Amino acid sequence: MxxxxxxxxxxxxxxxxxxxxxxxxxxxxxxxxxxSLLHGSQGCSTYIRRYLISHFREPVDIAxxxxxxxxxxxxxxxxFATALQNIVAQYHxxxxxxxxTCLSETIGEDVPGMIRSITAEFFKQGPVLVHVSxxxxxxxxxxxxxxxxxxxxxxxGGKSRLGNRGGQINIFxxxxxxxxxxxxxxxxxxxxxxxxxLPDYSKTLDGPSWSDYHPLPAGGTPIEDITSMGWSxxxxxxxxVACVNIGKTAGEFLRSGFDVxxxxxxxxxxxxxxxxxxxxxxxxxxxxxxxxxxxxxGQLVDALTDGHKYVFxxxxxxxxxxxLVLGIATFLSEIGITPVLCASGxxxxxxxxxxxxxxxxxxxxxxxxxxxxxxxxxxxAQRLQPDxxxxxxxxxxIARDLKIPLVRIGFPVHDRIGSQxxxxxxxxxxxxLYDRIVNALLEAKQDDSSVGYSYL
Amino acid sequence: MPDIQILKERERQIHQxxxxxxxxxxxxxxxxxxxxxxxxxxxxxxxxxxxxxxxxHLVHGPVGCAAYTWDIRGSLSSGPQLHRLSFSTDLxxxxxxxxxxxxxxMALTELIDAYQPKAAFVYATCIVGLxxxxxxxxxxxxALEKGIPVLAVHSEGFKGTKKDGYQAAxxxxxxxxxxxxxxxxxxxxxxxxxxxNLAGEIWMIKKYYAEMGIQVVATITGDGRVDDxxxxxxxxxxxxxxxxxxxxxxxxxxxxxxxxxxxxxxxGLEDMADALYxxxxxxxxxxxxxxxxxxxxxxxxxxLPELKxxxxxxxxxxxxxxxxxxxKAFSLVRALRLLGIKTVLAGSQTGNPKDYKQLxxxxxxxxxxxxxxxxxxxxKFVKEKDVDLLIGGVKERPIAYKLxxxxxxxxxxxxxxxxxxxxxKNFAQEVYSSIMSPVxxxxxxxxxxxxxxx
Numbered sequence: 028m029x030x031x032x033x034x035x036x037x038x039x040x041x042x043x044x045x046x047x048x049x050x051x052x053x054x055x056x057x058x059x060x061x062x063s064l065l066h067g068s069q070g071c072s073t074y075i076r077r078y079l080i081s082h083f084r085e086p087v088d089i090a091x092x093x094x095x096x097x098x099x100x101x102x103x104x105x106x107f108a109t110a111l112q113n114i115v116a117q118y119h120x121x122x123x124x125x126x127x128t129c130l131s132e133t134i135g136e137d138v139p140g141m142i143r144s145i146t147a148e149f150f151k152q153g154p155v156l157v158h159v160s161x162x163x164x165x166x167x168x169x170x171x172x173x174x175x176x177x178x179x180x181x182x183x184g185g186k187s188r189l190g191n192r193g194g195q196i197n198i199f200x201x202x203x204x205x206x207x208x209x210x211x212x213x214x215x216x217x218x219x220x221x222x223x224x225l226p227d228y229s230k231t232l233d234g235p236s237w238s239d240y241h242p243l244p245a246g247g248t249p250i251e252d253i254t255s256m257g258w259s260x261x262x263x264x265x266x267x268v269a270c271v272n273i274g275k276t277a278g279e280f281l282r283s284g285f286d287v288x289x290x291x292x293x294x295x296x297x298x299x300x301x302x303x304x305x306x307x308x309x310x311x312x313x314x315x316x317x318x319x320x321x322x323x324x325g326q327l328v329d330a331l332t333d334g335h336k337y338v339f340x341x342x343x344x345x346x347x348x349x350x351l352v353l354g355i356a357t358f359l360s361e362i363g364i365t366p367v368l369c370a371s372g373x374x375x376x377x378x379x380x381x382x383x384x385x386x387x388x389x390x391x392x393x394x395x396x397x398x399x400x401x402x403x404x405x406x407x408a409q410r411l412q413p414d415x416x417x418x419x420x421x422x423x424x425i426a427r428d429l430k431i432p433l434v435r436i437g438f439p440v441h442d443r444i445g446s447q448x449x450x451x452x453x454x455x456x457x458x459x460l461y462d463r464i465v466n467a468l469l470e471a472k473q474d475d476s477s478v479g480y481s482y483l
Numbered sequence: 484m485p486d487i488q489i490l491k492e493r494e495r496q497i498h499q500x501x502x503x504x505x506x507x508x509x510x511x512x513x514x515x516x517x518x519x520x521x522x523x524x525x526x527x528x529x530x531x532x533x534x535x536x537x538x539x540h541l542v543h544g545p546v547g548c549a550a551y552t553w554d555i556r557g558s559l560s561s562g563p564q565l566h567r568l569s570f571s572t573d574l575x576x577x578x579x580x581x582x583x584x585x586x587x588x589m590a591l592t593e594l595i596d597a598y599q600p601k602a603a604f605v606y607a608t609c610i611v612g613l614x615x616x617x618x619x620x621x622x623x624x625x626a627l628e629k630g631i632p633v634l635a636v637h638s639e640g641f642k643g644t645k646k647d648g649y650q651a652a653x654x655x656x657x658x659x660x661x662x663x664x665x666x667x668x669x670x671x672x673x674x675x676x677x678x679x680n681l682a683g684e685i686w687m688i689k690k691y692y693a694e695m696g697i698q699v700v701a702t703i704t705g706d707g708r709v710d711d712x713x714x715x716x717x718x719x720x721x722x723x724x725x726x727x728x729x730x731x732x733x734x735x736x737x738x739x740x741x742x743x744x745x746x747x748x749x750x751g752l753e754d755m756a757d758a759l760y761x762x763x764x765x766x767x768x769x770x771x772x773x774x775x776x777x778x779x780x781x782x783x784x785x786x787l788p789e790l791k792x793x794x795x796x797x798x799x800x801x802x803x804x805x806x807x808x809x810x811k812a813f814s815l816v817r818a819l820r821l822l823g824i825k826t827v828l829a830g831s832q833t834g835n836p837k838d839y840k841q842l843x844x845x846x847x848x849x850x851x852x853x854x855x856x857x858x859x860x861x862x863k864f865v866k867e868k869d870v871d872l873l874i875g876g877v878k879e880r881p882i883a884y885k886l887x888x889x890x891x892x893x894x895x896x897x898x899x900x901x902x903x904x905x906x907x908k909n910f911a912q913e914v915y916s917s918i919m920s921p922v923x924x925x926x927x928x929x930x931x932x933x934x935x936x937x
Contacts, residue, residue, distance in 0.1 A: 036597075038590035039546060039573035046547030068609055068640035069513055070523025074551035077877050086881040088858050093515040094641040099613065106515045113490055113516030117859055129545045130609040130641060133579060163545035164574045164610075237885050238927035240487070240862030372546075402568070421553070 040402030043346055043421070044372025046163035048126045049075045050171030052089050053202065054179065055124030055157075057226020059247035062120040062154075063089045064110055066103060066138060067128025082439040082446050083205075083232040086244070090114050094130055103131055107141050108149075115153060118242045121250055122155040124175065132162035155250065157182045167373045169269035169348045172202050173276065176225055180256060180277035185285050188258040190251030195259040196220045196311055197287065199277055200452075201266035201294055201350055202438060205233035207452040214304075214453065217319065218312040223252040223259060225277070233447035257285035261311040263304070264291045265452075266350040267385075272375040293385065294350050295452045296460075297358030298327065304453075323454040330458055331362055334465040337483075339363040341468060342411065344425075346370040346404060346418040347437045349378045349397065351451070353385065355417055355436070356393065358457060360386045364464070366393055367411045374398035401425065415468060432467035436460065487863040490517060496854040500843050507839045509854040512644060518857040520805070520878050521832045523640035525608055526552075527648020530895055531728050532604050532636065532655065534679050535707040536560035539600035541570045543587055543618060544608030548640075549573075556895045557681040560706050570594055574610070584616050591625045591633065601709035602632040604655060609640045632709070634658055645807075646727065646833050653732040656703060656712060660736060663710060665717025671766050672698040674718040674742075676733055677725030678749065680705025682900035688749055691759060691903070695774045697766070703732070716740040720765050722747055722758070727808035727833050748810060749902035750910070751818030752783060752790075782904035790821065793911040798823030800871040800918055803864065805856055805879055806893055809834030809842055815874055815893065816845050822911055827868040830856050858882055866928075871918050887926025889917030 048065055052075055055063040065072045072091035079087040092103055092110040114123060127138060142156045150156070159178035161171045176199055198211055208229035215222035230246025256262070262278040270276045270291075275283075282289040290311075295304040301324075305316050341364045345355045349371045356366040366389070369382055379395040386393070394411065396403065405425045416426045416433045420440045426433035440446035450456040473480065489497065495508035513519035525542075529552050532540065542549035549571030560566065572590045574583050587605070595603060603625070607618050618635040626633040634655040638648050673692065678685045685705040692699055701707070701715035721733045721744035733744035745765065747758035756779040763775040802824045804815050809831040816826045829842055830853030843852050851864050862882050865873060873883035876894025883890035891913050893901060901910045925931035 036590075036593055037572075037586060038541065038594055039549070039571045040594075041553060041569050042546050042550040042571060042573070044546060045550050046545060049547070064516070068523045069519055069521055069644075070526050070640045071547070072518070073520065073522040073526070073878070074547065078551055080881055081877055084881060084884070086858060086885060088518050090516045090518050091513075093513050093519070094609075095512055096642050099609075099641050109514070110516030113492075113514060116488065116490060117517070117857075128609070129547075129574075129579075130613070133610045133613045162576070162579075163547045164579050165576050167546075234885075236887055236926050236928075238887075238932075240859065240866065240882065240886060242487070242859055424554075 036403070039400045041400050041421070042372055043370060043400050043404065044167035045078070047161035047166050047168060047171030047174070048128055048163060049078065050168035050173070050202070051124065051126035051159050051161045051175035053079070053228065054172055054175035054226045056087065056231050057228035057247050058122055058124070058179065058253070059249045060121035060243055061247060062114050062118045062123050062243060064092065064114060064123055064125045065089060065128055066092045066107060066125055066136065067094055067130040069093045071128045078439060081441045084444070084447070085232050085234060088118070088242070099130065099134060102134070103136055104141055108145050111145060112149065120154045120243060122157060124179070125156060125158045126161045126171070126175065128161070129163045132160065155183065166272065167348070169202060169350065169373055170273055173270040174273045177273065177275065177277040177280060179225060179253060180280055183250065183253045184277070184281055185257035186254035188255055190255035191258040192221045194220050194312070195255070196222055197256050197259045197262035197278070197281065198222050198224045199262065199264045199270070200224055201270070202348055203294070203452060204449050205229040205447045206450045207456065210450065210453045210455060214308060214320070217317045218308045218314050220260070220308070220312050223256055224248060225253060257281055257287060259287055261288040261290055263307060264289065265294050267291065267293050267381055268349040268353060268375050268377050269373065271377060293357070294354035296354030297361050297457050298324070298454070299361065300354060300357055301452070301454050301457065320454060323458070327454045327458045327461070330461055334461065335363060337465055337468055340365060341414040342367040344368045344370070344404065344408065344411070344413040344416045344418070344422070346422060349373050349375055351437045353378070353381055354451070356382060357385050358460065360389050362461065365389060367413060368394045368396060368404065368407055370396040370399040370404050372398065372400060415464065417464065432471050434460070434463050434467050487859045489860060490514065493517060493860070497860070498843065498852045500846055500850045500852065501848045505840065505843055507836065507852065507854060509839060510646070510835050513855055518859070519855055520857065521645055521855060523645065524643050524648040524651065525606060525638040525640045527645035527728070528606060528636045528638035528652040529648070530556065531649055531652035531704060533566055534558035534560070534704040535709065535712070536566045537563040537601045537708050538565065539570065539594055539598055539603040540566060540606070541572065541591060541594060541603060542606045542608060543572045543583070543611050543616070544574055545610070546571050546573045548606070548608045556679060557898050558679045558705055558895070559683050561686070565598055565600055579610060579614055582614055582616055583611070584621055587616065587618065587621050588625065591621065592629070595625070595629045595631065600631065602634065602659065604634050604636050606636045606638050608638065612639045612642070632659055632662070644833070649728040650731050653729065653735065656732055657735045659709065659712045661713070661716045661740065663713035665714050668700055668714070668717035669698040670719060671696055671768065671771065672700050672718045673720045673722050673762060674700050674715045675702045675705070676721050676723040676744070677729035678702065678705045678902065679895060681895060682898055684749065684900050684902035684906060687900065687903040687905060691778055692762070694778055695759065695763060695771050696768070697762065697771065703729070716742065718742060720745065720762065722762055724748055725808055726810045746810070748814040750811065750814035750906065752786070752821060752904060752907050753817050754814045755902070755904055755907070756783070786904055786908050789908055790911055793915045794821070794823045796915060796919060800824045801827045801868060802872040802874060803828035803861070803868065803870045805830045805853070805861055805873070805875045807832045807876070809838030811893065812842055813845055816842070818907060818910060822914065824872065824914070826850060827870060828853065828864045830854060862886065872914060887923050887928040889914070889920070889923070891917060
């Protein structure tokens with residue numbers, strides 16, 4: 028069911044998406060010793076920094092080539108070179124990820140050409156320079172994320188088998204939390220595999236306190252790991268929607284160029300998607316699922332039975348990146364909650380088809396809204412009367428108006444502490460989400476009750 | 484960790500008081516690759532106009548600029564909340580290729596119909612100029628059709644710095660001023676310029692003025708209303724805070740309407756009291772002066788005992804200040820001094836030579852004065868000076884927390900009222916609760932690392 032609103036707006040009102048370069052910088056934050064450079068106006072870097080800092084509560088340094096009027100007319104080559112030299116002088120990076128902005132894309136900057144000439148002139152021994160084209164008038168931050176992932180792998184992924192550790196698996200995790208990344212690493216290790224996760228910002232964006240300032244925080248995927256991705260046992264891509272939208276994915280690139288078997292999966296949210304992830308680990312490693320995860324799965328199922336009555340046929344609004352929404356909606360369908368609205372600011376074109384395909388049980392019961400904004404979501408709420416909202420913190424004003432609970436997940440969560448540690452993936456993530464969802468509903472019911480009962 | 488090196492091109496923007504000639508470079512474009520804490524022209528315009536609550540604010544460009552500034556300020560409105568929504572033309576590739584005037588026209592029309600604003604501001608972002616959209620023409624057409632002012636704000640990100648954005652915002656406001664009747668405006672009247680009503684601050688300030696018998700015609704822009712701004716030229720005096728953003732408007736109004744202006748600050752007891760006195764002095768009525776003195780006496784009497792408690796705990800601590808405008812830094816240095824805290828680093832994103840000279844004169848020997856700093860420079864000096872507290876905004880916060888020192892948010896997102904007499908108390912309390920928290924004892928910089936017994 029795809030309902031067009033009666034009043035269709037040309038403008039976007041309270042966007043449910045962010046711009047492409049943001050996604051790219053998130054990828055570069057997950058590479059060891061990497062620094063981001065946005066080729067465009069100063070504001071793009073600063074706004075994106077502020078947005079990421081408010082979520083992760085960690086330093087996020089992103090450089091800008093700082094266009095002026097002159098640059099916009101005559102080209103940004105000089106600023107680009109200055110920016111790179113200053114980045115190297117201050118940060119000593121081993122990789123600089125360069126993402127374009129709408130400004131540099133519109134004036135048609137030849138960034139690959141600039142990279143060639145600066146490499147020849149100054150940087151023969153300098154950092155690896157990776158370019159990704161991210162005009163903010165195409166796609167969303169999710170496409171920027173996947174495009175940057177692919178750009179890094181195309182540039183480095185098949186360079187040298189020397190870094191290969193044997194028993195190595197590539198994981199392209201999608202936009203998830205540092206806690207999710209840690210879990211993926213743990214699972215891989217428990218299957219006897221060494222995970223090369225790209226990006227891996229589990230430490231760079233959730234790090235310890237320091238005695239000295241770290242220009243580039245410790246952590247991130249080591250570059251020698253990335254260069255050996257072409258010799259891994261397999262690649263997992265976690266996300267069915269946005270990554271396909273950019274054309275060939277990093278996983279496909281490694282499959283076609285280096286014969287690395289590619290396993291395109293969904294985000295491992297909920298029982299079935301996590302089962303598929305575990306089965307894939309079994310296939311790649313040849314190892315049976317460790318007992319630990321069977322226990323986790325059992326505890327999860329046990330919890331689902333404990334709470335099933337409190338959630339059955341409750342109506343949820345789910346919104347955010349298409350992949351996250353698909354994952355959450357799948358999970359909700361497993362526990363008896365109806366995701367009456369699945370909304371995203373993105374518009375990949377696959378969203379509805381995938382929701383139908385993955386959740387056949389609820390076909391016709393889910394209103395699918397791609398290219399949607401929060402004002403549109405609020406308007407749909409008047410008609411659909413949800414019991415709960417599940418998504419990033421930008422839905423708060425709607426939940427507040429509706430007086431219904433909001434379970435904060437994904438990105439961004441700007442109004443709470445601990446966004447880095449929200450667990451979505453795996454049986455463990457499903458259990459954490461389940462507890463939060465059930466308890467949010469219970470709490471709302473209890474608060475609304477005139478009796479103030481103290482047992483369920 | 485190797486020592487952090489200052490980039491050569493940045494050296495002239497940093498000065499340590501007492502270390503030779505003072506000739507700070509400032510008011511220039513940020514250095515490419517230096518990781519400036521500044522945003523862009525658009526940011527300057529957006530933050531200044533943002534609090535006008537009954538206007539439509541439409542960002543013409545790709546989605547990012549509008550998304551990153553949605554509900555970004557803690558500016559409160561006593562009525563309409565339209566300013567808290569984020570509207571974008573959300574340009575797509577085809578708009579960039581074929582031009583986006585039709586889309587802008589449709590977006591403006593539908594939004595004005597739906598939200599019935601008193602005026603509309605259309606912010607031009609980076610690529611709008613490049614693709615050749617005639618934003619002025621579209622605004623003119625819609626203004627005629629809808630019968631409200633529709634103002635183009637020329638805020639293309641790359642066309643200067645945040646300060647140029649202030650100028651563009653002042654230009655837009657200047658076009659509203661003078662368009663409505665000035666009936667029923669008292670001879671004892673002012674406009675408040677450059678207070679943005681963060682956490683309701685302007686309401687406290689207005690109360691003081693009301694008590695003094697002074698009418699506030701327009702608040703520009705905190706809790707701002709289009710109609711008030713349109714008749715702001717009827718006020719007898721412009722009282723300018725945040726002078727970096729609003730002096731241009733005050734100058735424009737002086738030139739065009741002969742309205743004098745004074746610069747004040749509402750932060751800290753001294754500056755707050757000074758503001759009231761300065762305003763009172765402007766008016767020939769002795770009673771106004773007396774009432775101002777009464778307010779100051781009453782408020783200070785109430786707050787001083789509490790401040791003393793904080794001062795006892797905080798005396799001898801050291802602070803670093805890095806804020807948007809230099810004028811705020813002056814007040815903060817004084818306010819910290821009142822709490823017994825010494826400022827050892829003071830900087831701003833947009834100060835001018837006069838500002839920095841004044842800041843240097845105000846600060847103690849050895850204080851570092853810095854223009855358009857970056858995270859590495861801030862962290863370097865914070866550590867070298869062994870600072871206990873950093874005052875800044877969201878982008879500076881992780882520098883403080885990572886290094887195990889207290890932090891006070893004095894930027895436009897904050898939810899604590901820090902202006903006015905009560906604001907000084909809140910400020911003291913916030914500084915106190917951050918510096919005195921027991922958590923720092925676990926910070927590595929304070930010797931809190933795990934001690935192994937193995």
